[in-house]
Each structure stands twice: as structure tokens, then as C-alpha cells.
Amino acid sequence: MNIYVCIKQVPDTETKIKLNADSSGIDTAGIKWILSPFDEFAVEEALRVKEKNAGSTVTVISAGPTRVVDSIRTALAMGCDNGIHVELPESADNAMAAKALAGALKKEAQVDLVFTGKEAIDDGAAQTSALIAEGMGIPCVTVVLGIEYSATAVKCKREVEGGAFEMVEAPLPVLIAAQKGLNEPRYASLPNIMKAKKKEVKSLKAADVAVTDGDQKIRFKNFQLPPPKQSGKKVPGEIPAAAKELVRLLHEEAKVV
């Protein structure tokens, strides 16, 4: 099986976000970058499929500035075999990234399975998975919690609202966007972290995958930090008197109940 995982590098959850001088973006100085958490489920799933199918390879692909190679190495340390980095500017949007990733995948001889996270935690757009699949002309199943594999097809459990699930069947090749709960991602062992440094990461330019400036379809601007919140009202007194007062405030002042 030829298995591919598309990943994104994002600021660590704990990172404090500061805006740049003209509020056209964030100040990237001092940001700690990590592999987007949902992508860990995608990497883990790819590795599990490989382990069950002798002779398989797992290739990890990311599009972005040079820094994203660090996250490709993270995935290689988990056990992926090799990597592809498509160089894109910091400003690339979902559409441009998806076109670059689909372009890199279309250059490969054979693609059986593509895994992604269901969304990245920086923009939370949940667009890129379906955009890649559309760009490649292959089916895609998003928000996947469980997969049954056969030689030529998959049966996916897709999470929808209200705790319901859709059961979706798709033939290979297929793109699957992983939801938390699909598996429990492994930790990279120290020997594997050392080995990952020697694994091949192929580098592609935007032009190699026919991506141009016109492939960017949206731009974020006028960034704002949330207005500082006035400190809330803490209801004084002991329970149950405090509970009574809180309910009165919600009913008469906030008018939400």
C-alpha cells in the first residue's frame, strides 16, 4: 500500500498570540510550532495500516515555509518512511495549500490512501481535506472515528451532530480526515527520533506543482485580539442563597433564562 499523510504545522496551544505592527497577521517571533493535534491521529492511522500490510510505505507531506520541515521530522520520528515538503509562502490559504498538496500527490506513481486531520487548530477551517480530495478527483470521508479496511475499499464511521454517526463506504484511493478517538497516537522513541533525522525529505517548489499566486483565494486581515473582558460578577454569600441570587441575575439582568 502507498499511504500518504498530509500534515500542518501550527502554533502550540499554549503559545500567547501577539499581533504584528499593522495587525495584518500575528507576530511569529517566539512561537513554538507543533504538529497539529488532529494530524497525529492521521499519522498513527497510516502507521497502523502499514504495519498490517507488509511492503507498505508511509509518506508525510506538508506545504508551507521551511519551518514545516520540523513537523515532517516529527511524523518521521513516529515512524513514517519519508517526507515531501512543498515550499509555500507564510500567507498561503487553504486553497493554495490544498492545490500544492494535491499537486504533490498527483506526481506520485500510486496513491492508495491519504490521511489528514479533520481540521488544523490554527484556523480551524476544516476545508483542506475536502479541497485536496476534489483536486485529486478521489472520494473523501471527513470526521472519521473508525475505519474497516478491505483490499479495495474502506467503511468509515463518520461523526455528525447529536452523537449520531454516518456509515460511509468508499473505494480506494480515498482521503480520510481523522477525528480524535480514531486511535491513540504513539510517542516517538529516542532511537526513532535519531533515525528520523536521516530519512529523506524531498523538496518541491510551488512551480513544481503548478501553484501560482492566483491560487490564493482568501486573505486574513485586520486581526483583533478579543477585547479585555470586564471582570464578571461573583455572587456573594453561601449556597443556597448565592444560587438564588445567581439565578435571579441570569433571569432579570442577563435575561438568558
Next chain:
Amino acid sequence: MAKVLIVAEQRDGKLKKSTFELVGAASAAGNETHVALLGDGVGALAAEIGTYGANKVHVAESASLKLYNGETYANVLTELVKSLSPDVVLASHTPTGRDLMPRIARRLDVGLASDCISLVFEGTNIKVRRPVYSGKATAEVEFLGAGPRLATIRANALGVGKPDASKKAEVAPFAVNAGEPKTKTTDVVQGASARPDVTEAAIVVSGGRALKSAENFKMIEDLADVLGAAVGASRAAVDAGYRPHRDQVGQTGKVVSPALYIACGISGAIQHLAGMRSSKTIVAINMDPEAPIYQIADYGMIGDIFQAVPALTEEFKKVKEH
């Protein structure tokens, strides 16, 4: 004024409240408001959409559209967009909207602004703002190039207006060419809960690790049921096995935007705030007066949740009975 197409969302013959939010907002801003309604035997729902101010409902009905399928739905909607040429296409940022809209965006070769929390119509364009970096900032989305502006809007972000029974939409059938999809939705397994979905509910009551056990979530459920609310949980409570992952509110869980969010025994880690900070009114109940949740809470009560939550349930009951 813009020509706006809204993708209606229904499940089991019931329209989503978030559809009415979009129809109401587009119509109230004086736009020519069109709605796409896809499904099997769903035509009767068009009248209800009309009461929120839609001018025209395009009904695509077919057995092949009974269950949501990303490919067939995208096929039909792309055709509709091409024949109608709207300036703006909107859907809710629900599991369906998220799956569907990127497919249409790719086929039309246009941009998509996802998970917007504000929407202003400006001529034939829209001005939208969305959270980025887990809600630690927001950004305006500028569309580059020509073509319709596509956006998905977070549920509860706009609010539902009042329906007007005297308003009627023109209803037009739209001929279906669903195509031959590669994927097949074979079944929908319903969730066990009778409570509203955590992402759709107007009120959410969430519990944290301080609940100490799955059994103790009964008191959260009791409070939720008095309010007609959904039950949520922090990542800590989910990781401890007290609640299923589908109830998790936060960065690796659901993002919610209810009118009222009650956090019980949740300290307010940054991962949790990422999922609920856009709630309109936030109430925190915690033993620790220094817990970070109080920094974003509108109302706080300091005390033992095992006393506070049942006491609140009793007080809310009294208000509800009046």
C-alpha cells in the same frame, strides 16, 4: 443588495435552527434571498423557510439525496450555483456544511471563509470575521478574485429572528442530476441522547474533572434538563472516562457558541476556553476563586459544585415554573 443563496440543512425532515439564522440575516439585510433545499420528500419544509423571509426556495428532491452524501450534494449545489449565479453562498459551519462547502468552492475555483462569527452584507459582497488561533484572535476575511463569496457561519452566532406566518417564499423545483457517487452513505446510527446537540443548543451545562465520576454527571444532566440544555464536558473529564468524546468542548472537541454556558468544576485551561469563549453569557462555578475560568466568566459562584449544582437546579426550577 446581493443575490444570496443559503444551503438549508435538514435531518430526518426537520430543519436546523441554524438555517433560519442565515435566512433571517440575509433577508433582514434586504437581499434577494434564495434557499437550496435538498433531500427526499422535503418539499413541505419550504413553507417554514418562507416565514423567515426567503424569496425563493429551490427544492431538489430525489431518493439519491435522502441521506447526506458529499458528492451528490456537491453535484446538485454546484449546478444550482452555476444556473442561479448568486453573489454569496452561505451554509452553517456544521458537520454537513464543513464537508460540503469546500467541495463546492473547489469546483467553482473560489475562496471559502469558514466558521465565521460575524456577517455583514455590503453591496454584493460580505464582510465576515472569524476566530483564529483557537479564539485567541479574530480576523476579517478578504475574498480575492472574482466569483461568488462562500462562507460557513458558526451556529448561534447570528441568532434566530422571529418567523412571520404571513411571509411566503416562491417554491421552485430544481431538477436533480446527482451523478454517480463513489462513496455511499449506507446507514445513519442515531445517538442515544434525547438532549440537544452541544453545538446547536442555546444553553450548555458542562462539567469538569471535579465531578470525580461518570455517575456524578447525573447532577449536570439534571441541571441541563431543567434548562433544556445540552451537556458538555472538559477534556479532563473526557480523558478520565466520565463522558464520551462527542461531549467534549474545547480545542480537540466541539466549539460552541450558546446564549448561556455554565461551567461546573472546570478550571478553564486554554484548550477549554478555545471551545466556548464565544458564548454570550458565561457562568462559572468553581471551588478555587483564582481559577482562570473566572477571567472570562460574566457571572461566578465560588463553592463546592456538589452543593452548588443541585441548589441551582432547584432555583432554576422555580423560575421555569413561573
